[in-house]
Structure formats: structure tokens, C-alpha cells
Amino acid sequence: MALLLLFFVLFPFLQPTKSHSTHHHTNPPLSRLYNNSVLLDDQRVTFHWSLSNSSISLAAQSARKSNYLAIGFGEQMKNSYAYVAWTERHGKCHVRSYWISGRDASSIHHTSEDLTHVVCVSINGIISFEVTRPLVPSCTGRIECDNIIDPTKPLSVIWSMGNEWSATHLSEKNMHSAMSDQPEPVFLLSGLARKERDLGIILAIHGFFMFVSWGILFPGGILYARFLKHADGNLWFRSHQYLQYSGLAITFVAVILAGAGLGGFYFYSSHVKFGTVAILLAVSQPINAYFRPKKPETGGTGTNKRVVWEYAHVITGRVSLVFGIVGLFTGLKHFGVAHDSEIAERLTWGLVLWILISVSVALYLEFKELQRRKRERNFSEANWELGELDDDELVDLLEADELRCILILALIEVRRWICSSRQLVANDSLEQ
Template sequence: MVVTLEDCTWDDFRVLGVWDVALEADYGHIVFPTSDTITAMTPTLAPAMSPHPALPPSSSEDKNARLFSVKNQPTMFDNCIVLSSIYRLRWTLNAETGTVDLGVEAAVPDTHYMAFGWAKPGSTSAFMLNADVVLAGFQNHTTPFVDDYYISKYGECTWDQDVPSGVCPDSAYSQNDNSSSNRTDLKFIHGQWQDGVAFMRYQKTLQSDSQFDIGINATSEMVAIWALGLMKQPDSLRPLYLPEKHTSFGHVSLNLSDTVDGCKGPLQAPNSDDLDLIVAEAGVPIVVSVGPATHYPNPPHPDEVIYLNEVEAPVLKVERGVQVTFSVQAGHEVAFYISESPLGGEPSENVTIFAGGSDAQGVPATPYPLVWKPDRFTPDEVYYHSYFQKKMGWKIQVVDGGLTDMYNSTVYLADQKVKLYWMITEAGISFAVRAVPKSGYVAIGFGESMVNTFAYVGWLEDDTCKVGTYWIDGRDSGSIHRTNESLTDVQCAQQNGMITFQFSRPLDPHCTGHQECRNVIDPSIPLKIVWAIGTHWSADHLTSSNMHSSKSSKYMSVHLTKGVAEPEQELRPVLAVHGFMMFLAWALLFPGGVLAARYLRHLKDDGWFQIHVYAQYSGIAIMLLGVLFAIAEKGEFHTGSLHVKLGLTSIFFACMQPINAFFRPKKAAPGERPSTARVVWLFVHRYTGGLALLVGFVTLWTGIVALRNEYAGDQMRGLGWALAGWLFCVATLTIYLEYRGFRHGQYGRESSFAKGDWIMANNEDDDSANLLRSNQPLSTAAGSGEVQLYPGKQMEVQLQTL
């Protein structure tokens, strides 16, 4: 990048810096000295040494001199030796002053210690016993320190009657030794922890009068010991930093006067990128506190920043769908919240807050519990901050977890080869589809089969995720039509050859005029889903090569709100018995009884009447028994569906008929007009019976429709056609019989259905049309004036003189 500033010279600038405007981050700057300062400086060159960590500039009144001159005190070591793959020792021998500058460098966390010292001369084994070591570490993860320790026995430092033993600092042993209590043979110079590597520089005298120090012979070989391990923080009982059991240790023969350059390249911590990374786990709270800013990743920064689990401003890694719990203990000056803003502080109106806010503040005695569950709509990178102060927090990495965590419900579709995940939100519904076997694409369709189905296909093309929406109205490639559904949050992945794709869509497209506008999802109704997988798919120009290699053998009914799925089922036997009984009652017995009352008057001994009565009572009994079967199978009784409502109505009208017949008014005497009650009864009995038949036929049809919605399949459509055919036959027979009756003049006057106390009729006459025996001659009883229409049936008439 080349920047040209016109009419400017370097003398016009005092500071040159690199900033990130969005993060308000200072990536580095240089303070230019004045021309007088540059002239007065006499820089010297530093000798070439082995790789080293440099000391920070020492304090000086002339700050500009730090940039251009090297101090008299060396900042590098003459020698370096590798103790282990993560531990190095550097030193410079100062023979004239009787001291040695030592530097220990290890790729360890700032909660660990680094120990180095000399074994007791003459030891051939158990080199650590009675050894003199220097322990280096960090107080509260921030302040470096070194201290002299003496190992009187193996184990942590303990006190027995005020006498210490174990790995204890020299100060603990010398409390009763006034001669050496104030002596110091150790001088701390510099310490730091950066990029996962801890470094400590200190100076130690070669010879000491203390009984707890071992004299160092700089010109002969001595056994040196070293160890790395976790540092135990001080408490109220032991206000000392004590090393716990070491995680690695060893010894080496060392001559300080030898020249050793065994360190090649800088020491790098393994997984250094994850050192300041905290991974959130479900059910494990993350403690939010504050502490001093020592290596905050986004300078400039305030003096105190947010700590998570005692780590300064780490990167927090969370998974979508996994609940994260924070225990906010940062005091009332820090209100914890999570948003998209990289700066923090009081958010503006257009900033989305995902969790927390101005009320999320607590102290160690009463922490504030904050629960946050990122979902698949949470951005990949958000930030945690304080509500009252900018730049106190840092990044949160939001990664995709398991699909089971990201979605509320999951089921295997038919044949266990495709797994479906879904989650209903305020904006619509989100799906994830995963093919268990290896494939080039995976598709699902909303319907009973792949024909007349809205389909979604996910595939990878040139490592690019693609999800297509289609309307399929046939079984060949030409019947697959691309649609333009509004999909969001589309993702694809392929792992071990298995395709997974995700998408979100509204429940109702809210559009008109296009095929996809009919693709409405009602969560309260089971969604029928089928699947298919294949080897290759393309967005356009589909051919037979794109056809599926495997598909579902049946559909699966997915209950979106309940989170369960049911495969396509055969008709349950009890429901089949219920349907058969209702068909027997409403399609055979009830219509048969009515037809007998109207068209079988020619039977002897009122046979038509017996058929009518027995048919109606048998139909009512079978009908009620069928209702009990349905209730027993369903296990509940609800009146919400149309089928149940119509069924109750038809049952009511059917049960009215025998009750109505029981209260039938007496028939009028010959020659008398029927009473008003008789006429009303005839009207009610006739038309409520006809209405019962009509509602019963409709109820049969709605029952088949309900079965088809629940089970679908060709057999359900076959039942519907069978019922329609039967009703057509009954209607045809009725029309034919009516036609024959009118043709032979048997309905020249108002006809009656029947006669007798239980039979419905329009008048009190006993004549009826014998439609089945229309050619039977009339016979007259001589001398009686009676005309016989049927054998054994007589009727009295009056004759008038013309």
C-alpha cells in the first residue's frame, strides 16, 4: 500500500501508527524523535547471539534513545540449551562479578511454574533431594516472580511443629536462622508470558553462605535439575506459592563456562492459537470477573478488562443449540452483555443484544446467572462486553454444533436412510436433511409420493453448496419444474460422502399466481414427506442420469408440533370394523327398510311391515355398536371433526324414528278425516327419516375422506369409489321403481308408504301400488261392493248412480 501526502514532510509528523477504525485498535505506532535528539545519539550494534527473548526497555529520561541505541546492560544470553521440547535454559556467566544470569523459557500456561537448580554435589541418584532450585511463575496470571526453594524431602511443603519440610522456599527454613534471614542470593530482572511461552530472567550468585544454597562451580561440570508443573496459589492457611506435583522433570550435566548454542529458532507453544480460547460446555458455568489488563488483544484498552474463568479477555467458543451459562461476578460497575458490536459500551438502537444488558451485574457473594442459547440464526462472530465501559471484552466464536443440538426435533424418514431435523420459529420453519448413505444429492418432497410434490434438493457442485426447489408432476425428468421459493440460511456440507443441507422458509409463502404459492405448511396437520437420493444433480437441463438411485418405499407423516413421525399405516382392523358396520347400517339396512315400506306392499301378512321394522332396529343396533368400536380404538371422544359432528346428527335422527313411531296417533275411522296430530306425525316421521338417510350418506363419505387423510394410499381412494358406486345403484333402483309405479298409474293419487299402526302414510287409505305385480287383475267380492286389489285384501267403496 502506498500513501502519498502532498505538502507534507516527515518533520511534520511525531507519531506513525496503524489503526483499525472498526475495532478502534492500535496495531502499533512509532514516535519520531526530533532532529536534535537524532544528532546527539551514538547507536552501537548488538552482537549476534542465539535466539533470545529481549528485555523491555529500561526506564530512562530520554525515551527517544530507546528506539535507536542499545543499552550497556546486555539483553541477550551467550548460551542456550534445550532441556525438553518445551523447556529451554539460557545463561551468561559473569565471572568477574561472581554471578550468572539465567533465563528459563517454557511453553506452559501462566498457571504453571518453571523450576531450575543444582543437585547436591556427590549425588548419584535422587538428584532432587536436598537440591537448591529457583522457582519462577506468575502471581494471579499477571505478575512474574522468582523465589529460592530448598527440597528437604519429596512432597509438598508442610509444617510439623513449625518446622517446614518438603519443597519449601528458603524463607520458610530461615525463619529461625537470624544470620541468613535477610540474605538474598537471587535477583529478579524480567518476566513475561506471551503467545503461550513464559520467560523469566534472574541473576544468581555463584557462592552463598546460606545452608540452603548450593555453591556453583563455574568451571566444572555439575548436575542441574529441572521441572515443570502446576503452581498452587496461596490461601489463608499457607500464604505461599507452592509447586504441586510436577508434570515433567529431568536432570542434565552442565558446565557454565562452556559455550553452548543448542537452541534453533524461537520456542513455540503447541496449539498456540487456542491458548486464549475457552470452549463453553453445557451445564458448566463460565465465571465472569474483572482483572488488570496485561495482554489485552485489542489495544488501547482500560486498566481493567473482563476475565472469563480467570483468563484475561479470551476468545469464547460456543456451539449453536448448546446452552451457555454465565455467572457474572464482575461487580456493579460491569454489566455483562453479548452483541454484534466489537466495541461494547452502551449499545446504540440498531445493535442487536443476544443476552444480558444493563441489569446483568453481580458480585461473588450474589452472582448474576445469565443463560444464552445461540441458534442457527446467531452470527458466526459476536462479542461480550461491559454495558458501561468500552473495550473490556472480546470475541465469541459461534460454530455449528451437532444438528441434534441446533434443531428441536429429529426423526428418521422411511427406510432409515434419510434423517430430518426441524425447528419452528416465529419467522417460519427451518429444516435440515442428512443422507445416511453416500450420495451425490439428497431430496425430500412434501406429499404421498414424488408425483405432485414440492421437492427440495441439496447437492454440491464444484465445492459450492446449492439447494433447489422444484414442483414434480410426473415420473420423468421433464416433469421436474424449477420453482422460486424464498429460502434463507441455506447451507450444505458433505462429510465422508454423506450430504447434509439446511434451509429456512416461511410457513405461508404469502404470494399468488405461482405454483410455489400453494406450498403452505400447517404445523397442526401432519406433513407427509418422502425422500430420494442419487449420484448426480444439476440445476438445469435435467436428464434421466439425474434420476434417483434410491427412494423411500412409503411416506412418513411428520407431526411438526409434537416432534414425532408415523409411517404410512394400513387401515387399523377396529376402524375397518367401524366402517363396515356403518356401511351395513346406513347403506343397506336403513335404505332397505325404507324401500320395503314403499315398494313391497304386495307381500302377504304385512311382510313388508316386518321387514321395515326389523331393518330399522337392526340398523340402529349395528350403528351404536360401530360407534363404541370407534371410541374404543381412538381412546377418546372429540367432536371437533366434521365426520363426528355429522355422525352425531345422523344418530340423533335415526334414534328419533322408533320413539316417533311409539307415539303414533290413532288412525282415523273409515270415511273420517285424519286428525291434525296424525297429519303432523306423518309429516315428521316421513321427512326426519329421509333427512336421517341423507345425513347418514354424507357421514359415510366424510368417514372415508378422514381415513384417506390419515392413511392415504390407493385403497382409500378405492373405498370412496366403492361407496359412490353403491349409492348410485341404490338411487338408480329407486328411480326405476318410481318410474314403473307412475307408468302403471299406481301413483295417480297421493300414495302412502304403508299401513298399520307402525307404518307411515299420507292418508288413512289402505291402497298401495304393487309395483312388482302390476299385471294382477282386480277382483270384486260379489254382493259386498268391495274391490280387491290383492288376495285377502278388501276395501269398501260407495257406488253412485250415473
């Protein structure tokens, strides 16, 4: 009895729903397969796309009858680029590109974009269209030349439908009868929509890891190698090696995070290009360090190969650091455009302050290092005799290493005391 009652309760849900058949229609088939697709705002239009190195293939399908379907790139209809597909009375379908400068029909301007693989189909009033266009238009001086698609940034997509369209003489009756309420942020690389917050968190972690590597660890390793070579043992070398390898490891983790969040690795933006050069240079450092020429014996003269390698190693490391810092700034700029400009601006100023502090510390340490080398050179070149020091020589000694100065002055005082004692003894003997 319980099973029979359960069957009657679930029976309506097991039946096919026929009520939707009067409202939904089968979309016209697309001529090609696309890697990504999303339902736009209000789920009345499906947006498809596939990326290549220099172009994007896109398609749009409506879910209801209309005489034209428009897809626009922008936050709102004003100042957006649009692709409109419409059917004439005899059933022929057309696709054209437009620049919309306002909210009335006179503000819709036809453009001459370089569109290929243009397909337009209308079946039972359901329109679908396809176009392929370059990511960066190969033209200058025209409004459509600014219609650049950056796959690393979210693309704001809007849509509209209407009852009538024409190639010329647009009027108010050509305005839309239905449109999206808000733009849909579509992430072309990852194939996602409405994931801006999640992707923003991933990219924020990526940026933090990159700052730790290129703002702390790599500069710290360079400072250790530059200013601690006079320390006892191989402390400077171990510290330098540990910090550089740690920076590389964290950099690779950050790159993997960005690739996973964006759905792949692409080289469209300046941020990625600067970062790639910096990483390649950083990776080359431990490789060339493995093949470095043998260091000469203590006190020996370095070979030409060793000297050339040392200069190449130092220059490569510092150039890599410069590219990495530029990558940090371009990354913050990219983050601000795609997600939160206010936070990005604050972080940029914070990065500027951090770099100024770091440069000040490096300059101070460089100044102290030059002083230390000057003192050592003056001390090693000095040729003096105990008890025959004038005032200028005493000043030079006071500028030398503190411990050595104390020992030298102590020896001078001891010698003077001995000389004074001998003089007193000699005087006593003469008086006797």
C-alpha cells in the same frame, strides 16, 4: 470353566463398536421437537414432521456428508415438489423450494412457496433443515399452488444428495450423487411408514361397517317406519328402533377403528366432513324421539306440535341418510387414491348397483302403499246397499282388499239366493 468360555464368546458383543464411528456422524440438533419421524428409503435420511390445523412443520436430516440435501414429494423425481438445503463455500446454509418437471437440470424450477420457520444447519458436512408451510397454499395460477398436502392420504417422500448446488444457473454437475431407490409412503396422521397394507385393512373394515350401517340398517329402519305402520301391534316401531340403534352402534365402532388406524381424528377431507354431518344428524334422531310430543288418542286429530315433530323427524332422518351415502362414495374415492384404485372402482360400481336396487324396492313399496291407502279410502267412503250394485261398483269392490271383497261378494250371493228362494215360494203359493 463353562462360565469362562461363555464370557469369551460374548465378550466381543459386549464391547462398543468403533467401526461405525468413521461412517456415522452426530446429526445437527433440531430447533424444535417433532411429533413424528421415520427413516426414509435406504435409511440415509430421517424425515420429521408435526401437524397443525392448517400447516405442517417438517425437517430432514442426512446420515452422511453432502453439500446439499433434497426432500421431494412424489413417486419419482419428475413431477415432484422438492425442498433443497445446501451450503455455500463460506459455510452459509440455504433452503429453497422447487418444482421438478423432468430428469435434467433445466427441468428444476424455483417456486415461491410460503415457507416460515426456515432453519438450515450444516455441521461437519451433515445437513439438516426445517420449514413450516401451509397444507393448502393460499395462491392461484402458479405451479406451487397445486402443492397441496392432504394428511388423510399417504405422502410419497423421496430424497437425494449431491456435491454442489446453487441458487441460479443449475447444470448437470448439480445432479445428485445419491438418491432413494423408491418412494416412502408416509402416513402423516398416524406417524407411520411402510404400513400401507395394515392401514388399508383397517380402513377396509371401517368402510364395510359403514356400508352395513348406512347401506342396510338405516335404510331398512326407514322402510319399516314408512310401510309397516298398518301391521298389527308395534312391530314396525320395534323394528325401526332396533335397526336404527344397531346402525348407530356399528357406526361408532367404524369411527373408532378409523381413528385408531390413522392415529387421531382430523377433518381435512370431504369424506370426513360428510360423515361427521351424517353422524350428528343420526345421533340427534333418538334424542328428539325421546322428547316427541304425546301421540293423540285413536281417531283424534294430531296436535300442531306432534305434526311438526313428525315432519322434522322424517326429514332429518332422510337428510342424514343422504349425507351418509355421499360419505360412502367419498370414502371409496379416498380409499382408491390412497390404496387400491381398481378395487375402489369396483366397489363404487357395486355401491351404485345396490343403491339402484334399494331405490327400486322403495319405489315399488311406495306404489303398493298408495294403492293400499286408495283402496281403504274408497271402501270407507263407499255408500252402497246389498243387492243394488251395478257393474262399476262391482269392479270397485274387486279392487278392494281381497278378503273383504270375498266376504262382500259372498254376502251378495247369499242375499240373491234368499231373494230367489222367497220369489219361488211366493210363486208356489200363488199357483196353489
